[in-house]
Amino acid sequence: MEITLAAIFRGLQRHLFPALREEVGELTAADQRFVSVVALLHLEPLLAPYAGGGRGRPRLSRRALALSSIAKAVYNFPSTRHLLDALRSRPTLRRLCGYDGGGAIPDEATFSRAFAEFAAGELPQQMHAMLVKEHVAARLIGHVSRDSTAIDAREKVVEVAKPPPPPPQRRGRPKKGEVRPTPPPTRLEVQPTRSLEENLADLPRHCAIGVKRNSKGYQETWRGYKLHLDSMDGDLPLSAVLTAASVHDSQVAIPLAQMTAQRVTSLYDLMDAAYDAPQIYAYSRHLAHVPIIDANPRRGDPIPMEPAQAVRFRERSTAERVNSNLKDNYGGRYVRVRGAVKVMAHLMFGLVALTALQLFRLLR
Numbered sequence: 001m002e003i004t005l006a007a008i009f010r011g012l013q014r015h016l017f018p019a020l021r022e023e024v025g026e027l028t029a030a031d032q033r034f035v036s037v038v039a040l041l042h043l044e045p046l047l048a049p050y051a052g053g054g055r056g057r058p059r060l061s062r063r064a065l066a067l068s069s070i071a072k073a074v075y076n077f078p079s080t081r082h083l084l085d086a087l088r089s090r091p092t093l094r095r096l097c098g099y100d101g102g103g104a105i106p107d108e109a110t111f112s113r114a115f116a117e118f119a120a121g122e123l124p125q126q127m128h129a130m131l132v133k134e135h136v137a138a139r140l141i142g143h144v145s146r147d148s149t150a151i152d153a154r155e156k157v158v159e160v161a162k163p164p165p166p167p168p169q170r171r172g173r174p175k176k177g178e179v180r181p182t183p184p185p186t187r188l189e190v191q192p193t194r195s196l197e198e199n200l201a202d203l204p205r206h207c208a209i210g211v212k213r214n215s216k217g218y219q220e221t222w223r224g225y226k227l228h229l230d231s232m233d234g235d236l237p238l239s240a241v242l243t244a245a246s247v248h249d250s251q252v253a254i255p256l257a258q259m260t261a262q263r264v265t266s267l268y269d270l271m272d273a274a275y276d277a278p279q280i281y282a283y284s285r286h287l288a289h290v291p292i293i294d295a296n297p298r299r300g301d302p303i304p305m306e307p308a309q310a311v312r313f314r315e316r317s318t319a320e321r322v323n324s325n326l327k328d329n330y331g332g333r334y335v336r337v338r339g340a341v342k343v344m345a346h347l348m349f350g351l352v353a354l355t356a357l358q359l360f361r362l363l364r
Contacts, residue, residue, distance in 0.1 A: 005135060005359055005360065008039055008040065024092045030075050031092055033357055046123060046126050046130070047066060050118070065110075065114040067096070068087070068111065069114075069124075071093065071097055072331065074330070076329055078331075079336050116342065118345055119346075124352055128237075129263065131356060132238055136236065137265075141233065141238075141266035141267065143232065143267070143316075144260060144270065145230070145270045145271075145318040146230050148226045148228045149226070149227050149229070149326075151224045151226060151245070151332070151343065152335065153224030153335055157207050158207050188277055191283075196262070199254060200241065200255055203244075203252065204243060204244040204246070208224075208244040210244075210245025210246055224245050225242055225243065226245050228240065228241045230257075231318045232264070234318075235322050236322075237351050238263060239260045241255060241259070250274055253275050253283075254283050268312055269289045270316040270319075271316075272316070273296040273297070275293050276295060326347070330350030332350055
């Protein structure tokens with residue numbers, strides 16, 4: 001990691017930034033951050049499926065549109081209209097995104113269609129996975145902190161039909177020869193036996209109402225989704241899953257663990273009391289990890305952590321810092337698209353920018 005990133009960083013400071021200053025003018029701090037993010041991404045192989053071809057009018061450059069989506073996250077623009085206004089009024093940003101003049105900038109509808117293509121093809125997810133694979137996978141990760149954050153959405157709540165209640169049963173011991181139906185297994189019970197793809201397909205992803213209790217003990221509600229993240233020491237996000245806001249955090253722990261295990265090698269899994277379930281403990285140990293999970297009061301008198309575990313559990317603040325960084329600086333609070341596929345793409349472009357810049361900060 002150090003050699004590759006150090007070489008890229010030296011190239012930026014000694015060659016690329018001076019050349020860009022001569023070509024497009026002085027670079028602001030935000031411009032330098034944007035160039036740094038793009039320097040870590042190999043976009044050509046990822047953009048090949050979006051090149052188009054055949055008959056008709058040639059398509060506009062998907063590279064420029066992808067760079068514009070990254071710029072929207074890096075500059076923390078609230079909406080596509082703010083991005084378009086910046087592209088028209090800032091010649092430097094316009095040149096960095098690949099547009100030669102103000103007239104070459106596509107309209108808002110073109111941006112929306114291109115973004116829908118990127119979302120359907122999971123382009124930002126592929127970018128993020130590539131960053132983790134190239135610059136993090138070779139390292140041994142100490143702690144993986146798992147947590148979720150609320151994502152407000154501007155769309156209607158999808159009403160999902162509830163399953164019918166099970167038929168009532170007589171209390172007490174069954175009669176001689178009576179066979180009582182076995183209740184179906186819960187999601188947590190079947191997740192360890194299924195693949196990552198099967199577990200992800202089973203998670204609800206519709207817009208719903210979420211309820212949680214904040215750090216001060218007050219109950220909060222929101223409309224939208226939940227973003228579940230695995231983050232490593234140094235505030236680097238490793239994996240992300242989007243679900244309906246009503247999904248409990250424990251239902252996503254095993255799929256997240258499967259996704260992270262495919263990308264990096266880690267030692268400790270740090271989780272709060274929402275993940276206190278025997279299936280999660282068992283699966284973490286199955287991956288040869290050490291689970292450190294805060295005890296949930298519902299299980300009676302909590303058993304205090306050992307002193308060494310308590311010290312390691314403090315590292316779980318990584319999860320809160322990543323969540324707040326995404327929301328405050330990379331567009332996590334400005335979700336203006338609808339549907340889980342587009343919402344995930346919007347958030348993942350922010351995670352791509354966050355991950356790339358955090359890699360450079362760790363190098364310094």
